[in-house]
Amino acid sequence: MTLLQLHNVTKTFGEIRALNGIDFSITEGEIVGLVGPNGAGKTTLFNLLSGRFRPSSGRIIFAGTEITGLKPHAICRLGISRTFQSSRPFAKMTALDNVIVGCVFGKGFYLRPRREDKCTALEILGMVGISHKAETLAGDFTLSELRRLDLARALATRPRLLLLDEVAAGFSPVAVKQAVKLVLRVRDRGVTMLIIDHFLNLSLKVSDRLIALDFGEKIAEGPPGEIMKNRKVIKAYLGLRHEEEHE
């Protein structure tokens, strides 16, 4: 079943075309990697999908519902959740409370705190591997812990589609391995994922499909192996001269 569809989505900031006529779709259960050099428009696309920006034109359809231009909270309640390139923790709250907020507000909200939310939050913290830090203030976390917390908070909203923005950037090879395991574990819970991965250290290992962007255009789409050999992608990442040398 098609979970997400983009039709001719364009976003301009003044004169700049950050995204130009993007079309693609994601099937439920897939892990799709979104790759491309700096400034290709990956994060802008996430901001459109999560409702932070409104597309200049085009339509976004999620699970049969048009979500173009909806507010972030509404999109979250429909089932799209995201993490941020630079984590945005609730710094003066404990990790547990960070995740509880997601549990409570992810699908509407109720006033009275419930015991289940605490249990669910602890379980999710356990899944991302930071349950031993449940009572630590998020402001005291390391980079890798912050990314895990961001992921835990996004998962707490019970998303159907999870948008992961540079979740493994700057990670050591060991940490990348852990991240791969984690992403696969999230998929086992039935969550579809779109992963931004500039350095390809994560998406090559987990993605069913890659979508490559450059200068706001989709330049390629297909299985990881194929995309890595795609000329346009190589050119976008490494420049023209390198491509000529390969010929």
Add this chain to the structure above:
Amino acid sequence: MQNGEEPNKIISIEKNSKPRVKRRRVDEGGLVLLFFVLLLLPVLVRHDDYILQVFTHALLLATLALAWNILGISGSISLGHAAFFGAGAYTSALLSLESGISPWLTIPLGGLLSSGLGLVMGLICMRLRGAYFALATLAFVEIPRVITDNWDGLTRGSLGLVGLPGLPSLHLGSWYIHIGSSVAASYYLVLIHALFLSGLVGFIFHSNLGIALQAIREEEIAAQSIGIRIERFRLFSLLVSAFFAGVSGACYAHMVRYIGPELVYGIHFSAAPMIFALCGGRLTIVGPALAALILYPVDQFIFHPLLPAGHEFLYGAVLVLVVIYLPRGFWGSIRKAP
């Protein structure tokens, strides 16, 4: 670093938080002690009217600080709560003076009008954040002040309103209390209001509403992305905050029985709640009220006799010291949890 090999392992958090639980008992003991001191204060000071009046005013400022902090939880610093305090005071004063309605009814009506004013402030200022919001609220106070000052026919302008009805007596069968004329009775009335507000702030803090407001304070974009309607929550906290600031102003009007635009819309009632909240601890429930209960009496009993002209320098000095050395406020430093 643990890599999450055991997905369902739940580590008991009671284990980690034991030391904090112990400390919390000491704080709570202190609060209980303070409660009894406040309850018995009229007896302890042998009904000395001056001392009681100072503490009544300190409690009134405490209610204003608590009301201010309902907005403060969401991270918005208001420098304009005098607008609500003054509007509440004038509404209640005019209604009771002109139409003879009992202050028991006009005081909540004063709160409602302040809430309406809060809605106007919200629509104008809520798109701003941080220092910009604070400055806009500071300027906002001028709107009700100028209206009050110039609408001579209704408000008697800068002359102010004199001879306001005091709080009427409470009749309980054959037994009644003269709240208007008894200093102790108005003291208890304000004490009840302060306790009620502390309870309300505590409820907000511990409900999911409080957790949303805190999330908004910490990271608006993230809060939005996990389903929180930030505009609504911010506006809601402003409306509730404005309501209770208006109630405080209305109580003030009927206790002091004189109000003027320069007095109730003055910078004093904008700055005081902020100073008390920052000194006591903005992230705590009762910190703002405790700061009012300590600082105002210290100011009145010690600094006012020493420096009649410049006694308010105390607030500035304490605020500077607290911001530098105890950024979480003194109660926030003693107690980590709200």
